[in-house]
Amino acid sequence: MGRFLGSRLLFYIAAFMVAVTFNFVLPRMMPGDPFEIMFAAAQGKIQPEQMAVLKEQFGFVAGPWHVQFWDYVKGIFSGDLGPSLTYYPTPVTEIIAGALPWTVFLAGTATLISLFIGISFGIFAAYNRGGKFDSMVAPTLAFVGAFPQMVSAMLILFGLGVVLDWFPVGYGYNPDIDAGWTLAFFLSVAYHAALPLITMVITGIGGWLFLMRNSMINTLGEDYITMGKAKGLSTRRVMVNYAARNAALPVVTAVAMALSFVVAGALLIELIYNYPGLGNEMLGAVAGRDYPLLQGLLLIIVVCVLTANFLADLAYFWLDPRLRKQ
Amino acid sequence: MKNLLSFFKGNTPATVGTTIVLVFVLLSVLAPWITPYDANKRVARGHQPPSAEYILGTTRSGKDVLSQVIYAGRISLLVAFGAGLLATIIAVLVGITSAYVGGKVDSFLMFVTNVFLVMPGLPMIIVLAAFLGQVGPLSIALILGIFGWAGGARVLRAQALSIREKEFVTAAEVIGESRWRIVLVEMLPNMVSLIVGTFAGAALGAVMGQAALEFIGLGDPTVISWGTMLQWAQHSSALIVGAWWEAIVPGIAIAIFAGGLTLFNMGMDQVSNPQLKGSKNLKRWKKLNDELEAQRREKLAATKRQNQGGVSTV
Amino acid sequence: MIENANQQAEPLLNIRGLSVEYLVGDTRLRAVDRVSFTINKGETVGLAGESGCGKSTLAFALAKLHKPPALIAEGEVLYKGQDVLAFNDEELRRFRWKETSVVFQSAMNCLNPVISINEQVCDVLSAHNPTMNRNELQDRAGELLKIVGIHPDRLNQYPHQFSGGMRQRAVLAISLALKPQLIIMDEPTTALDVVVEREIMDQLSELKEQFGFSILLISHDLSLMGEITDRIAVMYAGKLVEIAPTEDVLFKPQHPYTKGLINSFPHLFGEKKELTGIPGNPLSLYSPPAGCYFEERCSERIHRCKSVDPKLVTLHTGHKVKCHLFSQS
Numbered sequence: 010m011g012r013f014l015g016s017r018l019l020f021y022i023a024a025f026m027v028a029v030t031f032n033f034v035l036p037r038m039m040p041g042d043p044f045e046i047m048f049a050a051a052q053g054k055i056q057p058e059q060m061a062v063l064k065e066q067f068g069f070v071a072g073p074w075h076v077q078f079w080d081y082v083k084g085i086f087s088g089d090l091g092p093s094l095t096y097y098p099t100p101v102t103e104i105i106a107g108a109l110p111w112t113v114f115l116a117g118t119a120t121l122i123s124l125f126i127g128i129s130f131g132i133f134a135a136y137n138r139g140g141k142f143d144s145m146v147a148p149t150l151a152f153v154g155a156f157p158q159m160v161s162a163m164l165i166l167f168g169l170g171v172v173l174d175w176f177p178v179g180y181g182y183n184p185d186i187d188a189g190w191t192l193a194f195f196l197s198v199a200y201h202a203a204l205p206l207i208t209m210v211i212t213g214i215g216g217w218l219f220l221m222r223n224s225m226i227n228t229l230g231e232d233y234i235t236m237g238k239a240k241g242l243s244t245r246r247v248m249v250n251y252a253a254r255n256a257a258l259p260v261v262t263a264v265a266m267a268l269s270f271v272v273a274g275a276l277l278i279e280l281i282y283n284y285p286g287l288g289n290e291m292l293g294a295v296a297g298r299d300y301p302l303l304q305g306l307l308l309i310i311v312v313c314v315l316t317a318n319f320l321a322d323l324a325y326f327w328l329d330p331r332l333r334k335q
Numbered sequence: 336m337k338n339l340l341s342f343f344k345g346n347t348p349a350t351v352g353t354t355i356v357l358v359f360v361l362l363s364v365l366a367p368w369i370t371p372y373d374a375n376k377r378v379a380r381g382h383q384p385p386s387a388e389y390i391l392g393t394t395r396s397g398k399d400v401l402s403q404v405i406y407a408g409r410i411s412l413l414v415a416f417g418a419g420l421l422a423t424i425i426a427v428l429v430g431i432t433s434a435y436v437g438g439k440v441d442s443f444l445m446f447v448t449n450v451f452l453v454m455p456g457l458p459m460i461i462v463l464a465a466f467l468g469q470v471g472p473l474s475i476a477l478i479l480g481i482f483g484w485a486g487g488a489r490v491l492r493a494q495a496l497s498i499r500e501k502e503f504v505t506a507a508e509v510i511g512e513s514r515w516r517i518v519l520v521e522m523l524p525n526m527v528s529l530i531v532g533t534f535a536g537a538a539l540g541a542v543m544g545q546a547a548l549e550f551i552g553l554g555d556p557t558v559i560s561w562g563t564m565l566q567w568a569q570h571s572s573a574l575i576v577g578a579w580w581e582a583i584v585p586g587i588a589i590a591i592f593a594g595g596l597t598l599f600n601m602g603m604d605q606v607s608n609p610q611l612k613g614s615k616n617l618k619r620w621k622k623l624n625d626e627l628e629a630q631r632r633e634k635l636a637a638t639k640r641q642n643q644g645g646v647s648t649v
Numbered sequence: 650m651i652e653n654a655n656q657q658a659e660p661l662l663n664i665r666g667l668s669v670e671y672l673v674g675d676t677r678l679r680a681v682d683r684v685s686f687t688i689n690k691g692e693t694v695g696l697a698g699e700s701g702c703g704k705s706t707l708a709f710a711l712a713k714l715h716k717p718p719a720l721i722a723e724g725e726v727l728y729k730g731q732d733v734l735a736f737n738d739e740e741l742r743r744f745r746w747k748e749t750s751v752v753f754q755s756a757m758n759c760l761n762p763v764i765s766i767n768e769q770v771c772d773v774l775s776a777h778n779p780t781m782n783r784n785e786l787q788d789r790a791g792e793l794l795k796i797v798g799i800h801p802d803r804l805n806q807y808p809h810q811f812s813g814g815m816r817q818r819a820v821l822a823i824s825l826a827l828k829p830q831l832i833i834m835d836e837p838t839t840a841l842d843v844v845v846e847r848e849i850m851d852q853l854s855e856l857k858e859q860f861g862f863s864i865l866l867i868s869h870d871l872s873l874m875g876e877i878t879d880r881i882a883v884m885y886a887g888k889l890v891e892i893a894p895t896e897d898v899l900f901k902p903q904h905p906y907t908k909g910l911i912n913s914f915p916h917l918f919g920e921k922k923e924l925t926g927i928p929g930n931p932l933s934l935y936s937p938p939a940g941c942y943f944e945e946r947c948s949e950r951i952h953r954c955k956s957v958d959p960k961l962v963t964l965h966t967g968h969k970v971k972c973h974l975f976s977q978s
Contacts, residue, residue, distance in 0.1 A: 024450045031459065039466045139617045155594045157546050159565060160586030167574045223604070230716075232758040239714050240773040240823075241745035250772070254763045266452060266486065273457035277547055281569075291458070292551060295465045307462045314455045330763055330807045620672050620717045627720060635735040 013332055017322045021315040028311040032304045033081050037074075046298055047094055059098075063091060063301065085308070094299040101305035104290060109309060111181050112286030114198075116275040116313075119206050123213035128260065130214065131221025132253050135229065147218055154215030158274045162208045162281040169204060176203040179283035205282045209274065220263050224256040231255070258329055265321035269314050276310075342606060349602020355595025363409040370402035374559055382571075382578040392580035394564075395571035400584050403559055408588065410560040414476045414545050415592075419538030421480025423487060426533055430491030431518060431526075434499055445492070451485035457547060464553040471555040475548060479541045487533035494529050498522050532603040539596040546589055561585040659730060660687035661830055661863050662711070667724035669703070669710050672717075678934040680706045682887040683724065685961075688831065693857065693864040695874035695895070697910070698884035701931055704867045707884070708833050711865075712749055713741060728831075747777050750824040754836040756816035760808040766819055767804035770794075773826050793822040797852060814845035818852060825856065831863045838873065850876060872914055875899050880967070883907050886932040886942040889961065893968035903970045905949045941973065949974060 036043040048060055072080075084090075090101040130150070134143040153161070170178040182188070182197040228234065229252055237247040276288030283289065287306055294302040326332050343350045362369065371390075372378045377397040378389075385392040391400035433444040460478055464470050470478070498504065499522070507517050523530075548554055549562025556563060568574070568582035669681040681703040688694050696704045709715050711726050713734060726733040728748060736744060753759035761769055770790040775781055781789070791801030797818040808816060817837065824832050837853075838846040854877060857864065868874055874881055875895060882892040883904065891904040902908045909927035929946035938944065944954040953959075953973045961971045 020446075020449065021453075023446075024453050027450050028454065028459075032462075035463065035466050040468075043466070139621070151597075152594060155597045156590040157543055157586065157593065159546065159550055160583075160590060163569075163574055163582055163586065167579065171575060232753055232755065233761045235709075235714055235716070236751070236753060236759040237761070239712060239745055239751045240776065241742045241747065242772060242776045243742075246772060246776070250764060251761050255761070258763075269453065269455040269457075272455045273547070276457065277550070280551070291461060295461065295551060295553065298465070300466070303462050303465055307458050310455050310458045315453065318453055328763065330765075331809050616672070616674070617717060620720070623672060623720055624717075627722065631732070631735040635732065 013326060014322065017319060021319060024315060025308075025311060028308060029082060029085055030078075032307065033078055035304075036300065043300055047300055049298075059092075090305040090308070091301040093294075093302040093305075095293060095297040095302065096299075101302050104302060105287070105305055105309050108285060108287045108290045109313075111284060112275060112279065112288065113313065115202060115205055115209070115279070115284065115286060116271060118202075119209035119213065119275070120271055122206070123210045124217055124264065126210070127214040127217025128221045128253075128257070131218045132225055132248060132256075134218065134222040135225030135252075135256075136248060138226065143222070147215075147222065151215035151219055154212050156212065158208070158212050159277050159281060161212050162205075162278050165204060165208045165211075166281060169207070177201050178204060181285045202284075205278050205284050208278055208282075212274070213271070216267070217260070217264075220260050221253075221256060224259050225252055228252050228256040254328070258325065261321055261325045261328065265318050265325075268317045268321070272310060272314055342602075346602045346605055348598040348605070352595045352598030352600070352602055355591060356599060359408060359412060359592050359595065362405055363412050366405050366409055370399075370405050372399040372402045374398065374402040374406040382573075382576070382581070384578075385580055391584050392578070394567060394581050395573065395578070396567075400580055403564060404561070404584050404588050407559045407561045407564055407585065408592075410472050410558055411542065411545060411562070411589070412592075414472050414479070414560070415538045415542045417473075417476035418479035418483060418541035418545075419534050421477065422483035422537035422541070423530065423534040425480070425484035426487030426491055426537070427530060429484065429488040431495045431522065433488070434492045434495030435514070435518060435522075444488075448485045448488045448492075451482065452489065456482045457544065460544065460548065461551065461553065464548060469555055470548070470553060472545075472558055472560065475545050475554065476541070479544045480537075483537045483540050483544070487537060491526065491529060491533060494526055495522060498525050528603060528606050532600055535596050535600050535603065539593055539600070542589060542593055542596070561589050658689070661690045661692075661729065662688040662865075663725075663727040663730075664707075664711070665725045665727065667707065667710060667726060668722045669706050669715065670720050670722045672720055676935070677720070677722070679722075679937070680719070680887050680934065681710065684884070684887075684889045685724075686882055686889060686892055688863050688865060690830070691861050691863055692880065693866060693878045695871075695878035695881040696865060696867045696884065697869065697871055697874060697881055699869060699910075699931065702884045703887040704884050705835055708751075708835055708865065708867050711833060712745055712751065714751070743777070746773055746829065747827045748829055749831045749833060750827070750829045752817075752820055752824050752832060752834040752837050755840045756813070756820045757808065757840075759820060760816065762808055765805050765807055766794075766811075770804075770823055770826060773823065777827055789826075793826055794819070796825065796856070797822040813841055814848055817841060817845070817849055821849070821852065821856070825860065825862075828860065829862060831865065833865045833867070835867045836869070837866075839868070839870070846873075853877065871899065871910060883910070886937075887934070888942055888971065889969075890943065890971045891969065897968055903964065903968065903975065904943075904972050905947045905974075906943050909946075909948075 044060060044064060047063070048057075088102060090105075092098045093101050093104055096104055130142075130147065134147045137143055166178055169175050177183075177200060180201055182194065182201050186193055186197050188194060233255075234247060234251055237251040242251075275286070276291060278284070279286045279288030280292050287310060290302065291306050293299070294306065343353070375398065378399050379393045379397050381393060381395045381397045383389055383393040383397075389399050389401070391404065393399055394403065429444050429448060433441045433448075460482060463478065467474070504517060504521055507521050512521075545554075545560065546562035546565065549560060550565050550569065552566060554560065554563050554566070556566075562585075564585035565582065568585070571578070571581065573579065573581040664687070665685050666683045667681060667685070668679060668683050670677040670679050684703075684707060686694070696708070698704050706715070706719060710719070710721050711733070713721070713736075715721060721734060724734075728744070733741070733744060760766075767787065767790055770793060771786040774786050774789055787804070790804055794801050794804065799815060799818055799822070803811070808819075811819060821837075838849050841849065850873070853864075857877075864877075866874060866878055871881070878895050880892065881895050881898040883890050883898070883906065885906050891898065891902070891907050893903075898907060899911065902911055906927070909925065912925045913927065927946055932938075932942055932945075938955070939958070940956045941947070941950075941954045941959055944950050947954065951973055957973070959971050959973045959976055961969050962976045963969050964975060
């Protein structure tokens with residue numbers, strides 16, 4: 010057990026280092042001097058001496074590039090991502106700490122809900138193959154899922170938010186309510202999360218549905234399903250414990266591969282709904298040429314995706330006893 | 336040719352999907368002749384609703400949405416197919432090399448592929464694009480191609496591995512066929528359907544990726560594409576002021592084109608996995624089965640009635 | 650039901666005119682054509698024939714385990730007098746495994762890979778005995794494994810942790826869980842090597858002695874059948890062509906096809922004999938002939954065979970043949 014998970018962990022650390030290297034290489038590769046651009050974009054907010062500090066943070070210290078790289082890496086692992094330009098002098102880590110929970114909440118909840126619904130629908134569609142649900146409802150959901158997420162988000166924002174005015178458009182919670190462990194706050198959070206969540210769930214269901222359905226159809230052809238029926242087991246037991254338990258395995262693999270797309274979708278949705286997560290910060294950072302913030306955001310997003318992948322690995326390991334040591 | 340036609344027969348997703356894609360390609364090619372107005376010129380007042388004159392309405396700056404969306408299609412399609420082609424070529428090279436050469440080369444290539452797979456592509460592309468300033472369609476196609484090959488590579492490698500195990504490849508090796516010939520003549524022809532599927536998938540990802548990048552504002556604002564149309568719509572708060580056509584039209588264009596590619600992919604899935612095909616046959620079977628079941632129940636009920644009748648008369 | 654005054658010992662299973670068709674596009678192919686035979690209590694009947702002759706299709710149809718595109722077109726399967734094919738869902742569920750269980754060809758494929766052996770034994774126990782509690786279930790599962798020679802400690806392991814022979818024994822154990830009257834075995838040893846095959850067959854004979862169940866043994870291996878069956882039925886292209894007590898089939902085969910089958914197997918000892926196979930190809934069900942299905946490959950055909958399909962004729966008690974060589978016009 011340890012070996013399998015251990016090797017996955019090593020892989021994720023290697024992947025993270027690739028991202029760190031990417032961050033390191035970028036400012037050195039781009040046309041022009043990044044610091045001049047940042048300085049210009051800052052429009053006088055930053056003094057030249059502060060620029061020097063920034064340069065240091067980026068690793069542009071004296072010495073050959075591998076010294077610079079080592080310095081940079083040390084900085085990352087000690088939690089120093091430098092100051093943000095647009096929010097100068099607030100450190101990047103602080104901004105990330107503020108935005109991260111919102112993105113994790115949105116993306117995490119949406120993924121869990123759409124997975125649960127999508128997989129259940131997929132089982133049902135395979136069971137009633139060719140029936141009304143499978144030939145009409147399922148393809149419709151898939152079609153809705155194929156819409157570019159931004160468009161679906163705009164439509165839902167327009168329909169439910171503007172026209173029907175059922176839910177608020179924008180922000181994580183009502184700014185008049187103080188953040189804290191109060192019921193009022195939680196309700197407000199839920200209320201404001203409704204539209205983005207609805208958008209993400211509706212666009213996500215179709216994909217999971219078809220993944221599970223197709224996997225189920227393949228699994229239902231196996232001999233152990235026939236044996237399950239021959240044993241006189243209830244349909245429910247055959248469908249869930251015999252079919253779904255096995256059909257879920259390739260789906261978990263596919264989920265892991267799709268996680269980066271889920272995150273990308275979440276970012277775009279935050280943009281449209283003005284939701285205070287990492288995506289929103291990213292947009293601002295792009296406009297303001299806030300390179301430190303951008304790079305910091307990238308790293309944290311990478312960490313999130315890698316963590317989610319690791320969780321998916323754990324889930325697969327738990328589901329498939331063939332991976333456990335004899 | 337016969338193989339091509341048999342691909343479409345009974346395969347609704349493939350037929351519909353291909354038709355949609357071809358229609359879009361046709362419209363793009365014929366753009367200069369079929370658009371009623373110059374897509375770049377202001378032809379009316381801003382935010383005119385759809386009418387007989389301007390079938391899909393006008394944008395904030397008074398340009399005809401219909402003409403724009405058709406012209407935008409050219410760029411969007413070009414980028415999508417260009418990125419798709421690049422991604423597919425890399426995927427084929429990596430996948431087949433990895434499978435055929437094996438050993439350390441395979442381990443290394445798989446490591447690289449897995450890293451690309453697990454990395455969140457869009458945020459990385461955004462950061463890259465931000466550093467580069469603005470990126471025109473060509474750059475976007477390049478970037479999307481470079482980031483989009485990993486999934487296809489993994490799939491193609493798996494298939495190449497299983498083909499490699501097959502006896503006709505071993506036979507070719509024993510005869511002494513050169514490696515190149517084996518790959519090109521023995522293996523590739525068997526992988527055509529998967530490669531085409533990879534291309535469609537990569538193009539699909541590229542359409543969405545391009546739209547996302549341009550929507551955020553990283554695209555070249557002087558080039559009309561569906562993504563930049565969406566961005567302008569967002570900027571002019573089209574939806575909020577009620578000019579829904581400015582936002583919805585490019586969105587629907589992307590959606591339908593993406594839908595076409597997705598359907599095509601579903602069709603390809605059915606080819607490689609025939610079990611997923613033909614729910615029509617299943618329906619027919621269900622009908623017949625139910626009929627036979629009903630007959631048996633009828634017979635049983637009739638026998639029961641007969642026996643009961645028998646007891647009372649004896 | 651009305652009592653019959655001179656009722657003879659009712660067969661356990663009475664298959665009457667069973668036909669199974671495959672729906673391919675618009676065509677219905679007859680994979681099993683009006684097959685009738687019986688299995689008595691405690692009897693072991695072998696069902697032999699080459700691949701594709703319909704024996705597995707028949708076997709699965711007996712408990713309505715056929716999958717699309719197979720259709721049971723006509724016939725009855727009378728178990729203790731009641732037609733299994735007309736059972737409703739609940740009756741069928743209760744019938745399955747309790748009265749008739751199935752041993753599949755590949756134990757690796759018929760065991761659920763993601764749940765433990767224990768769970769796979771217990772779920773069938775509790776599906777038919779909902780009142781049993783966890784401990785009772787576990788104890789019974791342990792007993793079953795012991796019967797086939799597997800240590801109960803292995804209950805919590807998974808199928809992939811068992812060796813090939815052990816898996817097949819586990820499958821045997823599961824098939825006995827509810828003490829069924831009839832066990833249908835579809836090529837139970839084909840996937841195993843000879844040594845393991847020997848173990849399994851010995852185990853099977855022991856269990857048969859101990860519990861007294863009937864067996865329908867499907868195989869293409871006639872010599873294997875010779876060891877354990879009381880009667881053998883031979884199928885060709887979906888039709889039953891010969892059925893008789895085992896010694897009669899093996900040593901005095903009447904149907905030309907059966908003769909060809911017997912002569913295809915070499916003897917391990919004794920003098921070298923030239924093997925005669927059966928020339929020609931298996932029948933294509935798409936364009937069945939008007940006459941005897943075997944006529945094309947038969948070395949003893951006569952003129953009638955091409956145009957008229959022979960009837961199943963009884964020679965002496967028990968021995969039936971479907972061949973013009975034995976039927977009067």
